[in-house]
Amino acid sequence: MVIDKGSPLFEAMGGMHNVYINSTGEAALKKGEQYPDKTVLLIDLHEFTISDGSYLEGPRKATAIMLKNKKKYASTGGWGFQAWAGGDPTKPFVTDPTKQCFECHQPKKDQDYVYSTYIPDPDGIRQHGAGGAPPCRRRHLRVLFSPHMSSYRSTEITHGTHRDV
Numbered sequence: 001m002v003i004d005k006g007s008p009l010f011e012a013m014g015g016m017h018n019v020y021i022n023s024t025g026e027a028a029l030k031k032g033e034q035y036p037d038k039t040v041l042l043i044d045l046h047e048f049t050i051s052d053g054s055y056l057e058g059p060r061k062a063t064a065i066m067l068k069n070k071k072k073y074a075s076t077g078g079w080g081f082q083a084w085a086g087g088d089p090t091k092p093f094v095t096d097p098t099k100q101c102f103e104c105h106q107p108k109k110d111q112d113y114v115y116s117t118y119i120p121d122p123d124g125i126r127q128h129g130a131g132g133a134p135p136c137r138r139r140h141l142r143v144l145f146s147p148h149m150s151s152y153r154s155t156e157i158t159h160g161t162h163r164d165v
């Protein structure tokens with residue numbers, strides 16, 4: 001989906017969002033159930049330009065993830081939150097996950113704090129948010145995190161723009 005200047009979310013999250021989920025969470029996404037531990041959801045957030053009504057993907061602004069671990073992250077709904085400026089694994093910027101991330105995901109408690117939902121499409125994730133988002137079709141992801149999620153290594157994202165880092 002795309003959040004543009006018309007949205008109150010623009011400051012925090014303006015840009016073109018591609019959402020991915022790893023295979024651990026896929027069944028839960030499809031059934032709309034609670035996600036198992038080790039589920040990873042990732043947003044790849046890009047700048048964009050508009051040309052003749054087409055939204056064109058620009059440079060990466062940030063990579064943001066949610067990693068499920070019910071025990072470890074009990075105070076934030078069982079999800080660990082982290083994000084990296086420009087997607088740079090050496091530039092994490094979440095220092096207070098409750099304030100910076102979780103509070104805004106709390107309204108989605110009935111969906112295990114996850115906004116995106118599945119659409120019955122071979123590869124589909126529907127994203128909800130400002131402006132009736134078009135479906136997002138990105139899915140596969142394998143990302144390795146350091147123990148405190150201060151850095152990460154993405155090894156595979158099908159259809160995506162990530163490379164080994």
Ligand code: HEC
Pocket residue numbers: 001009012013017019041042043064065066081082083094100101102104105113114115116117127128129130
């Ligand atoms: C201002 C509200 C807000 C804040 C703050 C926020 N999010 Fe989100 N987040 C959303 C919305 C709305 C979506 C779904 C739409 C989208 O972005 O594609 C979302 C989606 C996500 C997703 C994809 C899974 C899902 O829920 O659909 C991840 C991962 C994520 N956010 C991580 C983070 C992290 C990490 C932070 C803190 C740096 C954060 N978010 C802060 C509102 C917020």
